[in-house]
Amino acid sequence: MAKLNPTRTIHVGSVPIGGAHPIVIQSMTNTKTHDIDATLGQIARLEGAGCAVVRLAVPDMDAVNAFRAIKDKTKLPLVADIHFDYKLAIAAIEAGADKIRINPGNIGGAERVRAVIDAARGAGIPIRIGVNAGSLEKHLLDKHGSPSPAALAESALSWITFFENENFGDTIVSIKASDVLTTINACRVLAAQTDTPQHIGITEAGTVRSGSIRSAVGIGVLLADGIGNTIRVSLAGDPVQEVYVAKEILKSLGLADGPTVIACPTCGRAEVDVAGVAEEVEAMVSGMDGSIKIAVMGCVVNGPGEAREADVGIAGGKGEWLIFVKGKPQKKVPASRVLEELAEEIRNS
Ligand code: SF4
Known part of the structure; x- marks a missing residue:
């Protein structure tokens, strides 16, 4: 097994990610966040299966309020998943998020990203910089001709630099594509150029059967290279299955204990x-x-x-x-x- 690429360590609630810490398993609820009881029930099942960090979709202010109520009733670190609306990101931080995940490219410009950074700094929580093949910046698409590994890595690095210029190093980065080889190559290019911890996974991987295989190949190759500090297996199905698959991937590589x-x-x-x-x-x-x-x-x-x-x-x-x-x-x-x-x-x- 290759030695883990040295990265910084960040903390999501009480869970350290990066450095020499064990690889952290994450998942995401697929209940409506507004449905507090159903979401809490799913979080409890995910925790029971071995999930260490859970992400919740926060699409509107009602979801922010639900997020706050859910946060009060679980000990598991919660990540707020935000798209497009920087005010939602700030509200989720105020509601107690342990980390927020944004795609800085779709949050409405540099000033709004700065506002989110300031809020996260004030709360002392990290931000996950999400770069996705489906929403790559236009100038990089024009330059590279497609969401290639080089284009994705360049996007991620430019945002990492943006955050560093704001004196904010409490970041983790993810590059996701549904194509396995694109993901592997993009994460490799990125790992060679930054000590920012990486959240890795194959996005829109597919059904439980095909998605498990594609995730195992993509995540497994990267982990065997020493790349990746936290993993999420994305499956169209019960998220508890994502945790079981993630555990099997880690055990297969000697990166986690368990029978x-x-x-x-x-x-x-x-x-x-x-x-x-x-x-x-x-x-x-x-x-x-x-x-x-x-x-x-x-x-x-x-x-x-x-x-x-x-x-x-x-x-x-x-x-x-x-x-x-x-x-x-x-x-x-x-x-x-x-x-x-x-x-x-x-x-x-
Ligand atoms: S353990 Fe026995 S039954 Fe199983 S594959 Fe080997 S020979 Fe066949």
Whole structure:
């Protein structure tokens, strides 16, 4: 794993982002922010899944008021997502936002961006500078001919410089495009030229299935390069799924702790429902601390050997499962008791 690019550290509420701090998982609610109860419910589910920072859309003043009420009832740091209206940004800061996300290019000019910076400075909160392929400044589009990686990085760098000229360094930057390679290359260009922490992700990634894959490729490549300090997996679906996918990406790269369930693809030797049992095991260990690797294998002949690197595993036989530890058989248990026996073995491991 490449060493993390050294960046500054910012704080979103109590959560540090950047420097040598662990990669932070973020998500965004998809409830109407005005619906305080529904939004709080979703925030609680996101927190339970392992999300550390949550962003809420703030499209109007009613949403600002709701944001204030929500902020009073959750400990999770909240980011206000603002488009176009600098007054909303300032109001959200006054309502207690732990960070605001703006696209400075669409906030109505330099003076208005300065007004937002002053408000954030007064509240002591960071600003995320969002640069998006879909809303790149016209002069950069004219210069580069398309929202290319160089154009996106140039936009981000010019805004970082603008904020620095205002003596405001409490920033984090995101460059997002729905094209995976454009995102990867733009973030690489940017990382080489700034120590500003990066929020990375593939925007409009797609449905839970395709979006998870595209996000894993884009975010995974960048993280493996040492780029990215906080991640958001954007999926058209329940945002809790975004958190699960983000955790799997981080665990895959050794950047987060947590149990990993591996399972064989099965073949003609399997006598059991490996996929079904693996899902049950995954649900059982979700939320557990530690970096244990648990294998669910389809047959007793090859399973324990194939999953030798797993800490604990089960291999299916007719009406029973073999429990093994580091590839070595321990005991056979009836199918009806396999989950509780496995849980016991995990506790003892
Ligand atoms: S563990 Fe057994 S069932 Fe699973 S793929 Fe290997 S040989 Fe097939």
